[in-house]
Amino acid sequence: MSVNCGIIGLPNVGKSTIFNALTHAGAAVANYPFCTVNPNVGVIAVPDDRLARLAELYEPKKVTPTYMEVVDIAGLVKGAAGGEGLGNQFLSHIRTVDALVHIVRCFDDPEIVHVNGSVDPGRDVEIVETELILKDLDSVEQRLLRADKRIKTGDPAAVREVDLLKRLAGVLGQGQPARALLMSQEAPPLDLQLLSSKPVLYVANLPEEEMRKGNAHSDSLLEIARRQGLECIMISGKIEAEMAVLSPEERKELLEAWGLAESGLARLSRAAYALLGLITFFTVGKDEVKGWTIQKGTAAVEAAGKIHSDIARGFICAEVFKYEDVIAQGHPRAMKEKGLLRLEGRDYLIEDGDCVYFRFNV
Ligand SMILES: Nc1nc2c(ncn2[C@@H]2O[C@H](COP(=O)(O)OP(=O)(O)O)[C@@H](O)[C@H]2O)c(=O)[nH]1
Ligand SMILES: [Mg+2]
Numbered sequence: 001m002s003v004n005c006g007i008i009g010l011p012n013v014g015k016s017t018i019f020n021a022l023t024h025a026g027a028a029v030a031n032y033p034f035c036t037v038n039p040n041v042g043v044i045a046v047p048d049d050r051l052a053r054l055a056e057l058y059e060p061k062k063v064t065p066t067y068m069e070v071v072d073i074a075g076l077v078k079g080a081a082g083g084e085g086l087g088n089q090f091l092s093h094i095r096t097v098d099a100l101v102h103i104v105r106c107f108d109d110p111e112i113v114h115v116n117g118s119v120d121p122g123r124d125v126e127i128v129e130t131e132l133i134l135k136d137l138d139s140v141e142q143r144l145l146r147a148d149k150r151i152k153t154g155d156p157a158a159v160r161e162v163d164l165l166k167r168l169a170g171v172l173g174q175g176q177p178a179r180a181l182l183m184s185q186e187a188p189p190l191d192l193q194l195l196s197s198k199p200v201l202y203v204a205n206l207p208e209e210e211m212r213k214g215n216a217h218s219d220s221l222l223e224i225a226r227r228q229g230l231e232c233i234m235i236s237g238k239i240e241a242e243m244a245v246l247s248p249e250e251r252k253e254l255l256e257a258w259g260l261a262e263s264g265l266a267r268l269s270r271a272a273y274a275l276l277g278l279i280t281f282f283t284v285g286k287d288e289v290k291g292w293t294i295q296k297g298t299a300a301v302e303a304a305g306k307i308h309s310d311i312a313r314g315f316i317c318a319e320v321f322k323y324e325d326v327i328a329q330g331h332p333r334a335m336k337e338k339g340l341l342r343l344e345g346r347d348y349l350i351e352d353g354d355c356v357y358f359r360f361n362v
Contacts, residue, residue: 048291205237313360
């Protein structure tokens with residue numbers, strides 16, 4: 001499974017800078033709104049120290065990380081829902097992503113134009129959210145018209161649909177995102193793909209020297225995130241951009257020089273995994289050590305199917321041990337000898353950090 005995150009935010013907040021740093025994909029970085037006309041898609045390896053540790057133990061021919069897709073979506077301006085800027089094109093790109101990474105400018109720099117004249121995270125977040133909400137309101141109202149017609153033909157499902165749509169319209173009409181209502185629904189939500197129902201991760205783009213402690217702008221962003229029960233991480237686009245062109249050793253030195261434990265990418269991908277309820281399991285051996293992304297709560301047989309449908313079809317059992325155990329023991333052989341290797345059936349729920357070998361027969 002490939003996770004897909006869309007980077008959103010006002011123009012000139014550092015979206016392409018951070019996207020570039022994350023992907024080296026060469027999206028244009030320029031002091032010009034709408035520079036990113038087409039969404040740029042980058043595929044990035046999800047940083048996971050555990051892979052390197054496992055590779056030390058197994059000395060495999062190949063180490064394969066798990067990947068995440070990142071889309072740099074062109075800047076959104078006030079009125080986008082009504083077609084301003086790149087309006088509708090922009091909004092339709094958001095529709096296809098699993099999660100939104102909302103980058104908010106927390107750096108003052110007179111050289112870099114701010115579309116609204118000043119740095120103000122509260123207002124900036126609200127402009128972006130409002131456009132998503134307005135677009136959703138539009139979708140919900142159109143859907144309501146169609147569902148109303150179906151009620152007249154006596155379709156019982158349409159009654160429930162109209163009820164939910166009306167409640168959604170109420171929430172959106174008050175300027176609230178659809179997220180809150182849909183998350184509390186017991187019934188599976190209608191396939192509306194509402195923009196304001198996507199999980200959001202806020203990113204404060206800070207000046208290098210304020211990256212660790214934050215500043216007044218990031219404080220207000222943190223408060224906004226807290227009120228909505230959402231996560232906010234602090235990043236310096238500039239540091240990330242500098243790091244992107246360095247060797248792994250130099251990168252480590254630079255991080256240490258800034259007093260940072262790990263890169264923004266590592267923190268961002270971890271936060272995105274948590275947001276989407278994703279975990280990583282490993283397949284290990286002399287040929288390959290590989291990370292796999294699954295939804296938390298995935299059964300062994302389904303996880304096997306991610307590797308190959310034959311493995312799921314002929315599933316016998318899963319041999320499972322914990323990453324921590326094999327690292328602590330320092331040798332894969334110890335897993336069996338010390339009883340740390342368990343045999344699990346098809347319904348076993350895979351846990352983050354499980355090292356799994358699937359036995360199958362087709
Ligand atoms: N001072 C400063 N400038 C930045 C930072 N991040 C990005 N920029 C600059 O802001 C301008 C717009 O950045 P860009 O990433 O293209 O913004 P986007 O429109 O959100 O994609 C570029 O000139 C960047 O070099 C930052 O953290 N500090
Ligand atoms: Mg851009």
